[in-house]
Amino acid sequence: MSGFGNLLTVDEALKRLLESIRDRKLDVEKVPLEDSVDRICAEDLRAPVDIPPFNRSAVDGYAVRYVDVLSALPSNPVELKIVGVSETGYDLETLPKVNPGEAVEIYTGAPIPFGADSVVMAEFCKRDGDRLWVSKPVAYMQNVSVKGEDFKTGELVVAKGVKLKPWHVGALASLGIVSVTVYCKPTVLVASTGLELKQLGSEGGSGKIYDSTRPMLKALLKSINCKVLDLGILPDEPTYIMEAISKHLESIDLAVITGGTSLGLKDATPEALDMLEGSKLVFHGVRMRPGKPTGAYVVKGKPIFMLSGFPVAAFIGFKAFVEPTVYALTDSKPDPQPTVKAYITRRLAKPTGIKAYVRVRVYRSQNRFYAEPLRLTGSGILSTLTRGNGILILEEEVEGVEEGEEIEVLLTQPFEEVA
Secondary structure, three states, rough: OOOOOEEEEHHHHHHHHHHHHOOOOOOOOOOOOOHOOEEEEOEEEEOOOOOOOOOOOOEEEEEEOHHOOOOOOOOOEEEEEEEEEEEOOOOOOOOOOOOOOOOEEOOOOOOOOOOOOOOHHHHEEEOOOOOEOOOOOOOOOOOOOOOOOOOOOOOOOOOOOOOOOOOOOHHHHHHOEEEEEEEOOEEEEEEOOOEEOOOOOOOOOOOEEEHHHHHHHHHHHHHHOEEEEEEEEEEEOOOHHHHHHHHHHHHOOEEEEOOOOOOOOOOHHHHHHHHOEEEEEEEEOEEEEEEOHHHHHOOOEEEEEEOOOHHHHHHHOOOOOOOOHHOOOOOOOOOOOEEEEEOOOEEEOOOOEEEEEEEEEEEEEEEEEEEEEEEEEOOOOOOHHHHOOOEEEOOOOEEEEEEOEEEEEEOOOOOOOOO
């Protein structure tokens, strides 16, 4: 068994990886607008028309010429003649014209008739038949939603690389756009290695444990819109692992192999990836805790990750390297993760030069947030993820934090309320 000779920082390793795939992007496809939520937009989408397509009323009331009601007061209302009505859906060509001394009854969203330039709200008016008394003046274009106020023709509505959200769908629908071009969902090969593993639902010997890391990684991948090709548990045999990956290499976009990534006698994954035709090692060994044995190859332009078989280390490796890579393939960014400022409840120490990801329990008590460290080490202790609701990242240059120090925590679940 040998140790890691050249450990990279997390930032150095990620930079090398992204540079090695900078020219690679996923294929694109056209999908119906209503099926585009959480897909990555693959083109700049611009407004083909003005929205609103005409000046329209923002209130219920009466369309007038503002100069006609400048002197209107409750004690001295201005009298106008009502010459028609404008409702939503009316043909613009059939709208009545507003001449001096005239008004048109109008409803929210209805087009402003020709000649009118403002709308008086109904509560400032009194009507009797076709006669109208206005008791409050309005400014030019007051209570009017102007043509193109929402979107102007040619205006950028959704930029390439944006993850489409429901409000994007609404905006695009208002413009009459029925389909959008998006990046295809990446297909990710996932496999575990390890003689000690057994498949969920299977019987095994007393020395076997259920494979929990692979199901977790599959769930993580699906949460960022990936398709998963699951190869199950592979034998700890380099040739077998190499052939299993090689068989599917043309049909996938990236791969994640868990287990067998250290440098022990039984760790076959690096040897298997070295055997793949055209493989190039990007990094192996990172100054991080947990997840030191994390590594990555690029084979024919496709990244293949080696993550720890321990679930917490694999989770950190996924968040640090796999997820950024998936987004890089579509020139996009992940959704922002909520953070909170909290006071650490006990002292934490770590070696300098190592980036540590500490699982914490965040709670609020008497209007102050606190972060209780659950564990700094123990990459196989899954309960630190289920019991915790945050991650405290300690950068390489930090030696630790003192009890009571205020720190920033990434929230992975809602914080607790404690009396």
